[in-house]
Amino acid sequence: xxxxxxxxxxxxxxxxxxxxxxxxxxxxxxxxxxxxxxxxxxxxxxxxxxxxxxxxxxxxxxxxxxxxxxxxxxxxxxxxxxxxxxxxxxxxxxxxxxxxxxxxxxxxxxxxxxxxxxxxxxxxxxxxxxxxxxxxxxxxxxxxxxxxxxxxxxxxxxxxxxxxxxxxxxxxxxxxxxxxxxxxxxxxxxxxxxxxxxxxxxxxxxxxxxxxxxxxxxxxxxxxxxxxxxxxxxxxxxxxxxxxxxxxxxxxxxxxxxxxxxxxxxxxxxxxxxxxxxxxxxxxxxxxxxxxxxxxxxxxxxxxxxxxxxxxxxxxxxxxxxxxxxxxxxxxxxxxxxxxxxxxxxxxxxxxxxxxxxxxxx
Amino acid sequence: xxxxxxxxxxxxxxxxxxxxxxxxxxxxxxxxxxxxxxxxxxxxxxxxxxxxxxxxxxxxxxxxxxxxxxxxxxxxxxxxxxxxxxxxxxxxxxxxxxxxxxxxxxxxxxxxxxxxxxxxxxxxxxxxxxxxxxxxxxxxxxxxxxxxxxxxxxxxxxxxxxxxxxxxxxxxxxxxxxxxxxxxxxxxxxxxxxxxxxxxxxxxxxxxxxxxxxxxxxxxxxxxxxxxxxxxxxxxxxxxxxxxxxxxxxxxxxxxxxxxxxxxxxxxxxxxxxxxxxxxxxxxxxxxxxxxxxxxxxxxxxxxxxxxxxxxxxxxxxxxxxxxxxxxxxxxxxxxxxxxxxxxxxxxxxxxxxxxxxxxxx
Numbered sequence: 001x002x003x004x005x006x007x008x009x010x011x012x013x014x015x016x017x018x019x020x021x022x023x024x025x026x027x028x029x030x031x032x033x034x035x036x037x038x039x040x041x042x043x044x045x046x047x048x049x050x051x052x053x054x055x056x057x058x059x060x061x062x063x064x065x066x067x068x069x070x071x072x073x074x075x076x077x078x079x080x081x082x083x084x085x086x087x088x089x090x091x092x093x094x095x096x097x098x099x100x101x102x103x104x105x106x107x108x109x110x111x112x113x114x115x116x117x118x119x120x121x122x123x124x125x126x127x128x129x130x131x132x133x134x135x136x137x138x139x140x141x142x143x144x145x146x147x148x149x150x151x152x153x154x155x156x157x158x159x160x161x162x163x164x165x166x167x168x169x170x171x172x173x174x175x176x177x178x179x180x181x182x183x184x185x186x187x188x189x190x191x192x193x194x195x196x197x198x199x200x201x202x203x204x205x206x207x208x209x210x211x212x213x214x215x216x217x218x219x220x221x222x223x224x225x226x227x228x229x230x231x232x233x234x235x236x237x238x239x240x241x242x243x244x245x246x247x248x249x250x251x252x253x254x255x256x257x258x259x260x261x262x263x264x265x266x267x268x269x270x271x272x273x274x275x276x277x278x279x280x281x282x283x284x285x286x287x288x289x290x291x292x293x294x295x296x297x298x299x300x301x302x303x304x305x306x307x308x309x310x311x312x313x314x315x316x317x318x319x320x321x322x323x324x325x326x327x328x329x330x331x332x333x334x335x336x337x338x339x340x341x342x343x344x345x346x347x348x349x350x351x352x353x354x355x356x357x358x359x360x361x362x
Numbered sequence: 363x364x365x366x367x368x369x370x371x372x373x374x375x376x377x378x379x380x381x382x383x384x385x386x387x388x389x390x391x392x393x394x395x396x397x398x399x400x401x402x403x404x405x406x407x408x409x410x411x412x413x414x415x416x417x418x419x420x421x422x423x424x425x426x427x428x429x430x431x432x433x434x435x436x437x438x439x440x441x442x443x444x445x446x447x448x449x450x451x452x453x454x455x456x457x458x459x460x461x462x463x464x465x466x467x468x469x470x471x472x473x474x475x476x477x478x479x480x481x482x483x484x485x486x487x488x489x490x491x492x493x494x495x496x497x498x499x500x501x502x503x504x505x506x507x508x509x510x511x512x513x514x515x516x517x518x519x520x521x522x523x524x525x526x527x528x529x530x531x532x533x534x535x536x537x538x539x540x541x542x543x544x545x546x547x548x549x550x551x552x553x554x555x556x557x558x559x560x561x562x563x564x565x566x567x568x569x570x571x572x573x574x575x576x577x578x579x580x581x582x583x584x585x586x587x588x589x590x591x592x593x594x595x596x597x598x599x600x601x602x603x604x605x606x607x608x609x610x611x612x613x614x615x616x617x618x619x620x621x622x623x624x625x626x627x628x629x630x631x632x633x634x635x636x637x638x639x640x641x642x643x644x645x646x647x648x649x650x651x652x653x654x655x656x657x658x659x660x661x662x663x664x665x666x667x668x669x670x671x672x673x674x675x676x677x678x679x680x681x682x683x684x685x686x687x688x689x690x691x692x693x694x695x696x697x698x699x700x701x702x703x704x705x706x707x708x709x710x711x712x713x714x715x716x717x718x719x720x721x722x723x724x
Binding site: 062288291 | 423431432442446458466468486590596597607618619626628629630634636649664716717718
């Protein structure tokens with residue numbers, strides 16, 4: 001296990017120490033095309049709704065949200081929204097691997113399968129689309145660009161067309177899919193107000209990046225050498241917690257970590273909390289917020305290393321107060337990327353440096 | 363963070379070192395009443411079926427499996443079985459905390475809510491039952507004994523009536539519920555054969571306990587001082603992996619750990635695997651086995667500390683070969699308890715010793 005002690009340069013496979021020591025990792029910039037990418041995604045709403053309207057006209061009853069890793073966790077918010085607002089259309093949030101291996105019997109002509117991937121080449125996700133088509137389901141998919149295996153496999157396909165706005169783009173795409181499902185399935189919501197507020201999200205996120213980039217260097221300095229970091233979230237906020245723990249800390253910084261649902265935290269993991277155990281808690285603005293607040297309230301009494309990421313700490317220019325909850329999952333998610341960018345500098349470990357992914361077959 | 367170095371006695375809050383050093387922790391015995399408890403649970407099948415038959419006669423469409431911690435993870439197998447064998451009845455596997463906080467709109471007269479707890483006092487689970495009743499759902503619940511808050515709250519209630527057969531009892535109870543749902547909802551399965559094989563499960567588990575108790579001391583000796591232990595499972599086997607990681611290692615041994623779905627492992631966590639990182643993999647006999655095999659095959663090439671728990675390693679006296687899959691999740695689960703019992707001896711940390719649970723309010 002590499003220990004990232006302060007001042008130490010971790011040695012990566014195939015990279016000489018001297019190269020690493022000379023070339024300091026720069027701050028990964030806030031995506032330059034974030035606002036345009038968000039606008040591009042939001043503009044695809046109507047064509048998505050058209051496909052879904054057809055499916056519901058034909059009697060669709062079940063929605064499967066399918067993806068792996070970052071594209072699995074992108075669906076925590078969408079699953080929450082559908083479960084919250086629909087009674088007779090059920091939602092299933094599942095990894096592509098489990099979806100394929102389980103072959104749920106409910107994947108048939110009454111099912112809508114929404115699959116996502118960044119690269120568009122994730123093999124389990126492409127295979128999930130093939131399986132869902134064979135079963136007669138209505139299949140929709142999205143990824144970074146159309147010229148991909150997923151683009152070729154999917155009868156209904158959309159892309160965000162950015163190489164720099166990635167995780168944030170997926171978070172938004174799944175929300176657009178969720179609201180398109182809610183609208184076409186007849187949920188009782190003010191979709192005009194929802195759309196008006198989402199249009200303000202891109203600029204609001206950019207402002208947040210500027211604010212936290214000025215602050216998160218200190219946070220990273222305090223925590224980048226931890227032996228293990230526990231990360232907790234609830235409801236839609238689980239996306240941020242899972243992403244920080246598994247994608248940023250483990251995958252991109254090779255640091256030990258564990259992710260927990262806030263409600264579950266009290267049924268086991270809580271016992272490892274003591275003074276020097278870092279507990280990072282994500283607090284959103286949905287109905288599951290009290291679950292995460294409970295973890296925070298407990299942990300701050302037992303550990304000096306509790307960090308909270310709270311969407312309420314940020315102004316949201318142009319948002320109606322009652323629709324702030326739309327933005328909260330996107331805020332929490334985007335914070336993880338800006339924090340990871342600071343860890344990368346201090347650990348002198350670029351976020352794109354991998355041991356295995358793209359290097360060895362598995 | 364307590365480090366359980368070999369030969370060191372961890373210091374627990376409120377317990378003097380000398381006491382701990384003198385009173386060695388004995389091996390927690392295999393539950394003496396396991397076979398009788400299993401028989402008692404299986405004998406309750408018909409009354410469970412009667413309640414479910416009524417619910418399906420009235421048009422039930424959705425099943426919510428609700429619980430926290432050990433009673434949440436007890437449902438991985440049940441959720442798998444329902445998803446595998448039913449198209450028009452959907453299953454939702456959710457923690458009591460999230461269930462309550464989300465208040466899914468689908469919890470209405472068309473829903474069946476099955477709630478479980480060991481103590482019968484888990485407040486989120488009792489509140490989940492109250493919420494489900496208010497919404498008009500058919501509510502079924504089980505716990506260790508009827509004289510509990512959950513017993514009082516639930517209109518349809520069953521208990522396993524044991525203080526020593528606990529986790530194994532819950533695994534079996536959720537399977538009985540799942541097959542009762544499948545039978546009354548009209549799944550195309552040979553229920554007579556299933557029942558005949560389940561009747562053999564208790565004695566088979568007892569035989570497995572004897573075998574592994576003679577072996578697991580060595581395994582525990584090798585791994586009880588690890589800095590962090592990663593545990594992986596797929597499908598029904600996720601119950602064992604989650605249980606070992608969060609309930610046994612973290613809650614009961616105060617050791618660092620993280621749990622991952624086998625398919626997800628390749629989308630992030632894989633990058634922390636190197637020679638001295640322990641990766642424990644659970645291998646069952648269901649359709650998700652290849653997901654866990656893939657983790658094993660990758661990990662053994664990168665780490666010298668890969669441990670596999672494979673249900674295929676055990677004979678199952680009296681089982682038809684084609685029904686071994688019924689037993690596999692129960693085998694994997696029961697192995698975790700026997701391994702934990704050995705860790706407890708070596709860490710001189712009784713499995714019932716807690717920092718917080720039952721000691722402080724949260």
